[in-house]
Amino acid sequence: MSKYYRPASVADALTALAAAGEGGRILVGGTDLIVGLRHHTLQPDLIVDLKNAQDLPTPITVTDAGVSIGPTFTMTELITHPVVQEWYPGLVEAAGSVGSVAIRNRASLVGNVCNGSPAADTAPPLLVLGASVTIASVDGERTVPMSEFFLGPRRTQCSPGQIVTQIHLPRPEDGSGSASRRLTRRRGVDIATVSVAAQVNADGKLLLGLGAVGPRPLLTGQTDPLALEDGPALIKVLDELLELATPISDVRSSREYRIATLRALTKRAVLTAANRRNNKEMAS
Amino acid sequence: MTSTTGNQQPASTDQQNVTCTVNGSERSMFVPTERTLLDGLRDELGLTGSKKCCAEGECGACTILLDGRAVNSCLVLCSEADGREITTIEGLSQDGLSDLQEEFLNAGAVQCGFCIPGQVVSAEYLLRTNPEPSVEQIRESMSGNLCRCAGYERIVCAVQATAARRTCGHD
Numbered sequence: 001m002s003k004y005y006r007p008a009s010v011a012d013a014l015t016a017l018a019a020a021g022e023g024g025r026i027l028v029g030g031t032d033l034i035v036g037l038r039h040h041t042l043q044p045d046l047i048v049d050l051k052n053a054q055d056l057p058t059p060i061t062v063t064d065a066g067v068s069i070g071p072t073f074t075m076t077e078l079i080t081h082p083v084v085q086e087w088y089p090g091l092v093e094a095a096g097s098v099g100s101v102a103i104r105n106r107a108s109l110v111g112n113v114c115n116g117s118p119a120a121d122t123a124p125p126l127l128v129l130g131a132s133v134t135i136a137s138v139d140g141e142r143t144v145p146m147s148e149f150f151l152g153p154r155r156t157q158c159s160p161g162q163i164v165t166q167i168h169l170p171r172p173e174d175g176s177g178s179a180s181r182r183l184t185r186r187r188g189v190d191i192a193t194v195s196v197a198a199q200v201n202a203d204g205k206l207l208l209g210l211g212a213v214g215p216r217p218l219l220t221g222q223t224d225p226l227a228l229e230d231g232p233a234l235i236k237v238l239d240e241l242l243e244l245a246t247p248i249s250d251v252r253s254s255r256e257y258r259i260a261t262l263r264a265l266t267k268r269a270v271l272t273a274a275n276r277r278n279n280k281e282m283a284s
Numbered sequence: 285m286t287s288t289t290g291n292q293q294p295a296s297t298d299q300q301n302v303t304c305t306v307n308g309s310e311r312s313m314f315v316p317t318e319r320t321l322l323d324g325l326r327d328e329l330g331l332t333g334s335k336k337c338c339a340e341g342e343c344g345a346c347t348i349l350l351d352g353r354a355v356n357s358c359l360v361l362c363s364e365a366d367g368r369e370i371t372t373i374e375g376l377s378q379d380g381l382s383d384l385q386e387e388f389l390n391a392g393a394v395q396c397g398f399c400i401p402g403q404v405v406s407a408e409y410l411l412r413t414n415p416e417p418s419v420e421q422i423r424e425s426m427s428g429n430l431c432r433c434a435g436y437e438r439i440v441c442a443v444q445a446t447a448a449r450r451t452c453g454h455d
Contacts, residue, residue: 004317004363005296016296027361034359035340037318046296047317049364076353100428101406103341105353106360188427189342 002037006049010056010136010163013048018138018161020046026163027051028071029106031099032115050163057166060084066170071111071163075104075122087171089276090178090197090269091125097182098122100189110164113146116154116216117191123150123217124197124209125180126167133157134166141165150216175202177276181265182211185252193253194262198269200277204228206237206270213245213258220244228274238266300363306331307375315362322346322357324365325372333373333401344429347402347409348372354409356428373401376408384408384446391442395433403429407443416447 007013017024023045027033036042050056050071057070062083069078078084079096098104098112098121112122113133123146131146135158146167149157158164172178182195195211204225210218220241228234247258303312306329313319313328322339325331325348334357335345341356348357349371376382381389384404394400403426410417410425417425422443423436431439 001298002317003296003298004300004361006363006366027364030361030364031341031356031359034320034361038320038339038358047361049361051364099341100344101409101425102344102347102354102356102428103359106355 002044003046004049005046006052008052008054010053010165013050013053013163014136014138014161016046016048017163020044020048020161022160024048024160026114028108028111029074031103031107032111032117064171066168069109069167069169071108071165073109075099075107075109075112076101078109079104088125088129088169088178090180090199090273091122091129091169094121094125094180094182094195094197097180097184103189110167113149113167114156114158114164116150116152116156118150118153118214118216119192119195119212120217121180121182121192121195121211124195124211125178126169127209127217127219128197128199128207129172129178130170132168133164134168135162136165137162143168147219152215155216172199173201175277176200177273179269179272179276181269181272183253183261183265191252194247194258194265196262196266196269198266198273200226200228200270200273202277204274206241208238208241208266208270210242210245210262212252213247213262215246218244228271234270235263235267238263238270242266300366302362302366304365304367305369307371307378313362317361317363319362320358321348321350321360321362321365321370324362325357325370328362331372331374335398335401337398342428342430343399343402344406345399345402347405347429349405349409352412354406371405373405376404382408383449384411384442387442387445387449388439391438391445393435393438393442395431395435399429399431399433403431403439407439407446410443411447411450416451417443419444 025044027047027049059070059073061068075095079092126146133149134143178199180197183193184190192212197209199207206223208220247255249255299316337343337345339358341359346357406429
């Protein structure tokens with residue numbers, strides 16, 4: 001049987017989580033945790049419901065330098081925020097594909113990342129957008145790049161006893177564009193079979209984030225400036241970048257199908273991101 | 285560290301006193317941590333309109349409004365609902381069938397009926413947040429509510445008819 005605790009402050013939450021160690025779990029949206037409770041794949045000694053902690057960072061802070069998002073900011077709030085829509089269309093597309101309306105009304109961006117799934121929908125765009133993560137513990141705070149945050153399946157830099165208090169997104173460079181694409185078996189309430197996010201800057205330099213094709217979400221290195229209108233040359237570069245992917249066969253797809261669909265989705269994401277650089281098209 | 289919650293519970297507990305407003309009335313439950321709001325509504329409060337089907341947030345049969353937002357009540361703990369406001373399908377039809385429920389019947393959208401409470405709550409949330417949705421928006425917004433009788437076309441028609449009825453101003 002789990003105990004339930006609703007701390008009034010982050011300090012209280014950290015103290016309780018530190019004492020609980022591996023047996024502690026944080027509850028915000030609950031869309032992963034409560035499924036785990038039901039299937040007994042998660043049997044925490046202590047559930048710490050963060051939503052009443054009065055001193056959490058504000059759900060969203062916007063400055064000229066970028067956006068910071070706190071633990072309680074839901075997917076619905078994210079995808080309807082005008083600055084997020086303007087600056088991070090690739091993130092809006094990915095967050096808007098999570099679950100269903102009812103899931104997105106509860107699920108948080110921070111929770112999606114902390115759950116540590118290799119298929120987390122928002123991980124590829126956060127990776128290409130250069131996000132970083134602030135992690136608090138009883139010993140203090142540290143901020144790590146998103147590219148170092150994911151360690152393996154369900155394992156992140158946020159260890160037992162710690163809380164991700166903010167995700168930071170730098171304001172995108174002028175003239176850059178982002179886009180996300182994913183494949184699912186059905187339209188609503190499914191987990192990604194493969195997912196990809198692309199970020200293209202004004203010079204044509206390209207970054208890719210990949211989901212569900214490795215033990216954790218993956219980030220490629222940034223390419224040299226690309227001639228995006230040269231189809232065969234672009235495909236060659238994409239194929240080289242996608243060598244990073246090491247998909248497996250599982251209940252959602254065979255390895256071969258993942259490889260084939262990843263190529264197609266990546267091209268679509270790259271061309272959409274490139275197209276967004278100039279005309280400021282907004283994700284809808 | 286002083287508690288800012290209205291409720292004076294000890295730090296962490298196996299069972300919690302939960303007091304919330306359900307369909308306009310204050311209701312209390314004393315429940316173990318793992319008890320979902322869906323089970324609390326059905327088994328503690330006798331509100332069996334919200335249906336239990338997948339119990340993992342995939343089918344939408346348990347959809348309720350929590351502080352006005354559509355959520356899967358199978359993915360909410362009772363304890364999280366403390367101090368919050370809940371509307372179930374029973375609350376949407378306290379004065380008889382709502383216009384939305386009437387349009388579900390008029391459209392022939394109700395077959396076995398099991399998914400319908402969740403469909404109606406989801407549709408009500410959609411119409412409150414987007415009074416004149418397109419067909420595409422209705423399909424997207426309702427994609428978390430499965431109907432194994434496959435009454436989707438008629439469900440969409442029912443939502444469209446309700447939207448038209450409400451925006452025309454006659455009840």
